[in-house]
Amino acid sequence: MSDRPATPLLDQARTPQELRKLNPGQLRQLADELRAEMISAVSTTGGHLGAGLGVVELTAALHYVFDTPNDVLIWDVGHQAYPHKILTGRRDRIRTLRQGGGLSGFTKRSESEYDPFGAAHSSTSISAALGFAVANKLANKPGRAIAVIGDGAMSAGMAYEAMNNAKQAGNRLIVVLNDNDMSIAPPVGALSAYLAKIVSSRPFLSMREFAKRLAQKFPRPIHDAAKRMDEYARGMATGGTLFEELGFYYVGPVDGHNLDHLLPILENVRDSDHGPVLIHVVTQKGKGYAPAEAASDKYHGVQKFDVVTGAQVKAPPGPPAYQNVFGDALIREAERDSTICAITAAMPSGTGVDRFAKAFPDRTFDVGIAEQHAVTFAAGLAAQGMRPFCAIYSTFLQRAYDQVVHDVAIQNLPVRFAIDRAGLVGADGSTHAGSFDITYLATLPNMVVMAAADEAELVHMTHTAAMHDSGPIAVRYPRGGGTGAAIPEVPQQLPIGKGRIVKEGKSVAILSLGTRLEEAMKAAEQLEALGLSTTVADLRFAKPLDEAMIEKLLTSHEVAVTVEEGAIGGLGAHVLTFASDHGLIDNGLKLRTLRLPDVFQDHDKPEKQYAEAGLDAESIVGTVLAALHRNNAGLPARA
Numbered sequence: 001m002s003d004r005p006a007t008p009l010l011d012q013a014r015t016p017q018e019l020r021k022l023n024p025g026q027l028r029q030l031a032d033e034l035r036a037e038m039i040s041a042v043s044t045t046g047g048h049l050g051a052g053l054g055v056v057e058l059t060a061a062l063h064y065v066f067d068t069p070n071d072v073l074i075w076d077v078g079h080q081a082y083p084h085k086i087l088t089g090r091r092d093r094i095r096t097l098r099q100g101g102g103l104s105g106f107t108k109r110s111e112s113e114y115d116p117f118g119a120a121h122s123s124t125s126i127s128a129a130l131g132f133a134v135a136n137k138l139a140n141k142p143g144r145a146i147a148v149i150g151d152g153a154m155s156a157g158m159a160y161e162a163m164n165n166a167k168q169a170g171n172r173l174i175v176v177l178n179d180n181d182m183s184i185a186p187p188v189g190a191l192s193a194y195l196a197k198i199v200s201s202r203p204f205l206s207m208r209e210f211a212k213r214l215a216q217k218f219p220r221p222i223h224d225a226a227k228r229m230d231e232y233a234r235g236m237a238t239g240g241t242l243f244e245e246l247g248f249y250y251v252g253p254v255d256g257h258n259l260d261h262l263l264p265i266l267e268n269v270r271d272s273d274h275g276p277v278l279i280h281v282v283t284q285k286g287k288g289y290a291p292a293e294a295a296s297d298k299y300h301g302v303q304k305f306d307v308v309t310g311a312q313v314k315a316p317p318g319p320p321a322y323q324n325v326f327g328d329a330l331i332r333e334a335e336r337d338s339t340i341c342a343i344t345a346a347m348p349s350g351t352g353v354d355r356f357a358k359a360f361p362d363r364t365f366d367v368g369i370a371e372q373h374a375v376t377f378a379a380g381l382a383a384q385g386m387r388p389f390c391a392i393y394s395t396f397l398q399r400a401y402d403q404v405v406h407d408v409a410i411q412n413l414p415v416r417f418a419i420d421r422a423g424l425v426g427a428d429g430s431t432h433a434g435s436f437d438i439t440y441l442a443t444l445p446n447m448v449v450m451a452a453a454d455e456a457e458l459v460h461m462t463h464t465a466a467m468h469d470s471g472p473i474a475v476r477y478p479r480g481g482g483t484g485a486a487i488p489e490v491p492q493q494l495p496i497g498k499g500r501i502v503k504e505g506k507s508v509a510i511l512s513l514g515t516r517l518e519e520a521m522k523a524a525e526q527l528e529a530l531g532l533s534t535t536v537a538d539l540r541f542a543k544p545l546d547e548a549m550i551e552k553l554l555t556s557h558e559v560a561v562t563v564e565e566g567a568i569g570g571l572g573a574h575v576l577t578f579a580s581d582h583g584l585i586d587n588g589l590k591l592r593t594l595r596l597p598d599v600f601q602d603h604d605k606p607e608k609q610y611a612e613a614g615l616d617a618e619s620i621v622g623t624v625l626a627a628l629h630r631n632n633a634g635l636p637a638r639a
Ligand SMILES: Cc1ncc(C[n+]2csc(CCOP(=O)(O)OP(=O)(O)O)c2C)c(N)n1
Pocket: 051, 054, 077, 079, 080, 120, 121, 122, 149, 150, 151, 152, 153, 154, 178, 180, 182, 183, 184, 285, 345, 346, 347, 369, 396, 399
C-alpha cells in the first residue's frame, strides 16, 4: 500500500462529464473528498448540512451512471443538493451559498443546466420528473427523468398524486426514495412505519443477491421485457407492495452509502426497458460528520460552525424568537382551556409547537409534510368543538389555500392560523418568503387577519385568537427574534378590527401593519426633524379594517402612507378601496401604499431585502417627501 497521499480526485470531477471519466473504483475516494468539501463549505456559510451529507454517495453515483443533464435529475426540496452543486460546475461558488448574489440554497433553473427544476417546497419532484419524462416520450427524445425524494417529502399527498399518474412514463421515470428515517424532526405517520418495516425486515439488496434473484427468476432469456420486469418485480417480493400497487417496480432496500451496491443496481435500472422503477435507498442524515450524526436534528439546518468540534457560531443573545413566544403563549392558553390544540406540518421546532408538545402531547398533532390535510383536519377539530391552532409558515400555507377557503372560511369554522415566517425571510430566498398571506387571507369573507408588531402584540393576538370563536382568525409574524418588547404577564383580548395610535402627529399619517412599526417610528422621527408632524398608527388588523380610525386619519392629515410586509393586494389595497368607497380621496389627500415589490426577491439578509423592497425608514420618508414634492432636505422639490 503506497504511503503517498492519493491524488485528489475532486479537482478532476468539476462536472459530471469529467466525473464519468473516473473508474468506478475511484468513486469511494471521490465521495470522501466531496463530503469533506461540503463540510468545509457549509462551516463557512451555514445552511442545510445533514441532508446533503446523507446523499454524497448517491449524488456521485447518479451523476456517474446517468447522462446528466440529458437525463434530468430533480432533487425534492433541494436542500440536499450542495454535493450536486459541487459536482455540477459550482464548486468555485459553493462558499457563496445563501448570501446576497450567491448560490441559492436550493436547486434553481436559472442557476445551472443541471438544475432542470427548481425546488424548496417539498414533494414536487415526482410530478416534475413525470412532466419531463412524458415530454421526452412525446418528442421521441432519449433521456430519463430521475426524482430523488426523501421519506419526509414522501408523506405529502402530491407525491402520491404523481405516482398514481406515473405508469404512462414507463422506464423513462425513475424515483429514488432517499429514506434516512428523518424529516426535519423524526418522521411521523404510517408511511414512516411502513418504510421502517421494509428496511428492518430484509437485508440490503446487494448486486450479487440482485443478480442471483434475477437469474433464478429468468433462467431462460425472456424476450418480452414487460413480462421479464413484471416477474422480476413481483417475484422478488421485496416488500415494496405499496409502490408496486401504484404501478412501480420496487427495487430495494439498497444501502445508499455502498457504492459497490449502488452503481450496478443503478446501471441495471438505467438499462431496464420497463418501469417506472422506484429504488428504495437507505441513507443516514448527517452521514460522515460525527457532530451531525450525533445531533438529534442531524444538523438539518446549521449556522456557521467549527469543523473540528462541530460547535455552531451562535448569534449574540437577543430577544426570544417569535416562534417560541407563540409556543409559550399557546401553552398559557391551553392551561386555561382544554379545547386548545396545536397542529404542525412537520415543522415542530420552527413553529414553536415543539414547546407546546412538551406541555400537551395529547393535544399536539404533527401531520407530516401535509399542509392541506393539516388545515382540513383543523377544520374537523373546530367543527367538533375544539379550538385548533394550525401553525404553518406563510409560504407553506400557500399549499393549503383551497382548504382555507373551502373547508374553513366558507363554513366559517373557528380555526386559528399561526402564520410564522410572514414577510421576507432572508437566506431561504423567494421560495420561502411569506409575501402573500395578507393578500390571500384578507380577501376571504369571514376571515380575521392580524399582524403582530412585536412579541408583546403576538401574546395579545394569540389570546385574542384563542377567544375568537365566531369564525377563522389568523395572526402573522416574522422569522427570527422580536424587538425586545416585554412579554405581558396578562394577555389582553384585543377588540377585533381596532388599531392603536402609537404616536400622535398632525400632517403625516403612517398606517403600519406588523413589524414594519419599528421602521415607521424611525421614519416618523426623521420626518419630525424635517418639520413634518407625523402620526404613527399600528393597525393590528388587515381585516377587518379599523374604519373609524382610518377615516379620521385620512381626513385630518395631508399625507397618509400604508406600510406592510406583504405583496400588493393586502393592507394597502384594502385601505385604498375603503378610501375610494367612502370618497376620502376626493379632496386632495395624498395617499400612498408601501408594500413588497412585484418581483420574487432573491435571498439576502432580511434588512437588505426590505431596503431593496422600499420598506425601510428611508423609503417611507422618501415617499412622504415625494408626495409633498419635497426633497430629503425637506425643501420644496425643484420643478
Ligand atoms: C411544502 C413544504 N413543507 C415544509 C417544508 C419544510 N421542510 C424542508 S425539508 C423538510 C424535511 C424533508 O424531509 P425529507 O424529505 O425526508 O428530506 P431529508 O431532509 O431527510 O433529506 C421539511 C419539512 C418544505 N420544504 N416544503
